[in-house]
Amino acid sequence: MRRWQVDLGVAGGFVAFALTEEAVVRMPGAWWPYALAVFAVLVALRRSIPLVGLAASCVHANKVFYSDMVVTYRLWQLAAMIIAAYTVGRHVPPRRGSVRGFVGLGLVVATALTYWDVDHTDPMGAFFFPIVPWGLGIAFAIQHRQSTDAASARAAIREQRVREAVMEERVRIARELHDMVAHSVTVMVIQAGVVRRRLDAGLSVDGELLRSIESSGRDAVGELRRTLGLLRGDDSGAAAAPVGLDRLDELLAQVREAGLTVTFKRDGVPVSLLPAADLSAYRIIQEALTNVLKHAGPTRVTVEIRYGDDGVHLSVVDKGGTTAPLVAGSGQGLIGMRERAMLFGGELTAGPGPEGGFAVHARLPAQVAVPA
Numbered sequence: 001m002r003r004w005q006v007d008l009g010v011a012g013g014f015v016a017f018a019l020t021e022e023a024v025v026r027m028p029g030a031w032w033p034y035a036l037a038v039f040a041v042l043v044a045l046r047r048s049i050p051l052v053g054l055a056a057s058c059v060h061a062n063k064v065f066y067s068d069m070v071v072t073y074r075l076w077q078l079a080a081m082i083i084a085a086y087t088v089g090r091h092v093p094p095r096r097g098s099v100r101g102f103v104g105l106g107l108v109v110a111t112a113l114t115y116w117d118v119d120h121t122d123p124m125g126a127f128f129f130p131i132v133p134w135g136l137g138i139a140f141a142i143q144h145r146q147s148t149d150a151a152s153a154r155a156a157i158r159e160q161r162v163r164e165a166v167m168e169e170r171v172r173i174a175r176e177l178h179d180m181v182a183h184s185v186t187v188m189v190i191q192a193g194v195v196r197r198r199l200d201a202g203l204s205v206d207g208e209l210l211r212s213i214e215s216s217g218r219d220a221v222g223e224l225r226r227t228l229g230l231l232r233g234d235d236s237g238a239a240a241a242p243v244g245l246d247r248l249d250e251l252l253a254q255v256r257e258a259g260l261t262v263t264f265k266r267d268g269v270p271v272s273l274l275p276a277a278d279l280s281a282y283r284i285i286q287e288a289l290t291n292v293l294k295h296a297g298p299t300r301v302t303v304e305i306r307y308g309d310d311g312v313h314l315s316v317v318d319k320g321g322t323t324a325p326l327v328a329g330s331g332q333g334l335i336g337m338r339e340r341a342m343l344f345g346g347e348l349t350a351g352p353g354p355e356g357g358f359a360v361h362a363r364l365p366a367q368v369a370v371p372a
Contacts, residue, residue, distance in 0.1 A: 003047070011044035014083070018076035027074060035060065039080040046087040051104055053084035057130075058111040078129060081111065085130045089137025108134045171339070184220035186290050187258045188213050190297075194259070212257045244278035245305070248285065252303065255289045259298030262289075268307030277364055280340040281314060284348070287333045288316035288360040296320055296357070311346065311365040320357035337362065 018036050039060075042053040057080055085108055094101035108130050115126035191213045195205050252262050273281060285303060292301050301318040334350050341348040341362045348362040 007044050007047065010046075010083070011040050014043045014076065014079060015040050017079060018074070021074060021076055025074075032074065036076065039077070043080060043083055046083060047091055050084070050087040050091050051100065051107060053080075054088050054104065054107045054111065054130075057081035057084050058107060058114050082129055082133045085111070086133035086137040089134035089139075090141050091137075093138045093141045104134075184216045186293050187216045187254050188220075190258045190293055191216070209257070212254070216254060243282050244275070245273070245281055245285075246278075248282065248303075248305075251282070251286055251289070255293065255301075258293055260289070260292060261298075261300040263300070263302045265302065265304040266306075267304070271307055271312065273312065273364065277344050280343065281312065281362075281364060284314055284337045284340055284360075284362050285316060287337050288350075291333050291360075292316070292318045292358070299357070309366065311363050314362040314364075315360070317353055317359040318357040319355075320353075 015036065018040075022032060038056065039053075042049070042056055046053050057077075060077065088104040088108065092098075092100050092104040094105045111130040112127045115130070116123050191209055195209060195213075198205050248264075252264060256262055272278075289301065289303070292299065296318050299319050301316060304313075304315040304317075306313040306315070337350070337360065338348045341364065344364050346362060346364045348360070350360045351358070353359040
């Protein structure tokens, strides 16, 4: 319900109460219709001009509260004063630096003193009726402010969580696209370079090498479509099974065709990783092999998967190669691998090997794996 509708409803109830009292009690005084009209307007506008409403109650009490010790004070006048005092406390509470708030406090005290000055026989009533509603208004104002602050804090927290979730999703998508595209394109570039050099030398080109380039391109397009399908929420993108360590043989075959001499070792009792961890393990090995192709070229590399009590250990160690990178890199590969490992509470180390070359070691904790 809108604010003006509430205000008109309260004013209407106030007028109905006053008219009922006048019809039943029939107290003396011909002035009351004019006063009722004024207070009805003040009640309707109480939130717009709260101090004016309370000031009117204070002045009105001094004039008509008592007349020659014959009670002519109406209950609807008391109701108007209570409404005005509550409204001042609710909407103009005394605060540091708030002149209007302290003016409201002064009007409340003045109203109470005015009532008491007219009739010293009921000081408690004179102070109770303006001060208690005013205090209740302040209490509700404080509660409303606290509720508003708490709601604002909760909204800020939700907004921050949304931003963090969006940023995390962006990082995940960027990491996935980088790992997928970088590997396939690197393999294609290196294989295309082999084809070019053979053609420049007047040598024949192996058709299998061209088919491998075509296959790498198709794989890149397929994975790109799958990722974009997931972003759009398409069922077609979700239908394709994500890669994992079960497809490691295909990956090793690709890099062997690109010129790497790969030795693969597997130790320990195999376990099945959870799907997300399985994908991360595959991507770590894929990115490590891609870096070997980029920075070392055709060389020997050892890929090892070892299953232990503390988790699954991944290792990619190369023997080094050419001094100049075959393909320029962005430097994001190691960051992406480390993020994938840390996502599951693992760790990753990378650096030059003791006998030359480069070594990448990663561990995914045991809690992300289940027995095969």
